[in-house]
Amino acid sequence: MTPEPPPSFSPGRKWNITLNTVLLVLSVFALLAMANYLAARHYQRFAWSGSAQAELSPLTKKVLAAVTNEVRATLYFDRREPLFEMSHSLLKSYATANPRVVIETIDYNRDAAAAQAAKRKYNLSEKNDRDLVIFECQGRQKNVYQGELSDLDLRELMAGRSAEVKRIAFKGEMHFTSAILSVLTPRQLKAYFLQGHGEHAPESDDGLSGYSKFAGVLAENGVKHEKLQLAGTADIPTDCNLLIIAGPRTALPDATLDKIDRYLKQGGRLFALFNVATATRATGLEATLADWGVVVGGNIVRDEDYAESLNKQDMVISAFGTHKLVRPLLGSGLYLVLPRAISRDQTATRSSDGPKVEVLASTSPGGRVMRVRADGSPVFSDDDYVGRVPLMVAVEQGGVRDVSAARGSTRIVVTGDSIFLANASIDKLANHEFASYAINWLLAREELLVPIPPRPITEYIVIVSHAQMRALQWILLGALPGAPILLGTLVWLRRRR
Numbered sequence: 001m002t003p004e005p006p007p008s009f010s011p012g013r014k015w016n017i018t019l020n021t022v023l024l025v026l027s028v029f030a031l032l033a034m035a036n037y038l039a040a041r042h043y044q045r046f047a048w049s050g051s052a053q054a055e056l057s058p059l060t061k062k063v064l065a066a067v068t069n070e071v072r073a074t075l076y077f078d079r080r081e082p083l084f085e086m087s088h089s090l091l092k093s094y095a096t097a098n099p100r101v102v103i104e105t106i107d108y109n110r111d112a113a114a115a116q117a118a119k120r121k122y123n124l125s126e127k128n129d130r131d132l133v134i135f136e137c138q139g140r141q142k143n144v145y146q147g148e149l150s151d152l153d154l155r156e157l158m159a160g161r162s163a164e165v166k167r168i169a170f171k172g173e174m175h176f177t178s179a180i181l182s183v184l185t186p187r188q189l190k191a192y193f194l195q196g197h198g199e200h201a202p203e204s205d206d207g208l209s210g211y212s213k214f215a216g217v218l219a220e221n222g223v224k225h226e227k228l229q230l231a232g233t234a235d236i237p238t239d240c241n242l243l244i245i246a247g248p249r250t251a252l253p254d255a256t257l258d259k260i261d262r263y264l265k266q267g268g269r270l271f272a273l274f275n276v277a278t279a280t281r282a283t284g285l286e287a288t289l290a291d292w293g294v295v296v297g298g299n300i301v302r303d304e305d306y307a308e309s310l311n312k313q314d315m316v317i318s319a320f321g322t323h324k325l326v327r328p329l330l331g332s333g334l335y336l337v338l339p340r341a342i343s344r345d346q347t348a349t350r351s352s353d354g355p356k357v358e359v360l361a362s363t364s365p366g367g368r369v370m371r372v373r374a375d376g377s378p379v380f381s382d383d384d385y386v387g388r389v390p391l392m393v394a395v396e397q398g399g400v401r402d403v404s405a406a407r408g409s410t411r412i413v414v415t416g417d418s419i420f421l422a423n424a425s426i427d428k429l430a431n432h433e434f435a436s437y438a439i440n441w442l443l444a445r446e447e448l449l450v451p452i453p454p455r456p457i458t459e460y461i462v463i464v465s466h467a468q469m470r471a472l473q474w475i476l477l478g479a480l481p482g483a484p485i486l487l488g489t490l491v492w493l494r495r496r497r
Helices: 011-041 058-065 082-097 112-122 172-184 212-220 254-265 285-290 431-442 466-496
Strands: 071-076 101-106 132-137 140-145 150-153 166-170 189-194 223-228 242-246 269-273 294-296 300-302 314-317 334-337 342-344 356-362 368-372 390-397 410-415
Touching (some): 058 082, 071 082, 071 172, 082 166, 212 223, 223 242, 254 410, 269 431, 285 294, 342 356
Antiparallel strands (some): 132 140, 300 368, 314 334
């Protein structure tokens, strides 16, 4: 009788293997626990994606660090929309930077009950309020719509070569950070557009004269706007944080100028924009600004070496000063149309407590100051000044002697062109950014003088032939699930022997 072979594993060896396995599992759990403990205490996040969607700008990090109350961000979106995932990913980065940013997602197509509750809570309309992000903090609400979140490339569509419109840049961070600032501000900042003297209208969509896009820049920065008439006994409201006088075409009455002067002496903030229409006739505002050390030229400035149009009436300027308002614009340019010279009064006596006037931007050394005919056309002369011509200035004064500065320090920005911020020009070069920086500097929000550039959207197109597509189908449907099955079968057969 053949003796029975001894067992492969003795009881002692089995216990030894079991003990080693238990110790190995416990060691793995201990290492995981220690790794998580260290990660929680020493957290660091890195952005590895090509588009760096998760990398937040310094301004956004500064804003999030100041969030002390809960800010709820609700994505009221169809999840199939292309911008949903980009918005959700960006907001998760916000929540990671500060847990007080709470994210909620509502797909109005899949969750009808949650959608109805959101409509009631945030007063959303059935027709227009779709695919948006709602920011809310302590009853204050700011909506960011999908149409604001990206830049579109319309060139192929306008040329008739394609019916497709491509997204080329994602502007979510700029709008989300602005919305958070808006809901965090207990007091609504307000700007007033002076009207009644031919100024640009903030509600107008006209290309050359409308300022609706500039009004949109105010909204981006959490500033509400209204129109203002100063006829009769009306005065500048006490809640006016910023007075905008954009391209007046007729003279301002003396009573109106007195109200503006009084407002400035009480620490007011003024954004004054002139244009060629009043180069030969004064509006009265020139004399008011002269008291603050600003000279508004009754002329036209041309810089033909940096003109873009054939008639040489426009120009691109890139010679910026050192003022903090234009410091972020270094390396970029502004597009202006027939500007007037705006300079510092060199003859004024300077004192330590007087207004400080700084040039923001100038022409190239080839700038020419020209006289203007009554019809607005320039007059060439051998006596024209040629050189660097200042076109915009900033004024600041901490307080006016013997006058109570109820609003703080006086701040003024004066530009020799108003058309460059009209609807047709505000999106050219860095005009939009200049408008935003000017608003924030005038409102003494220097922390916002940091650009948040749009993030480029990279589109990848893979061209696959019919034969390659068939091969991919076999790989995905056959080889990938079949390989583990075949490997498992071979192992099973091996163990059966």
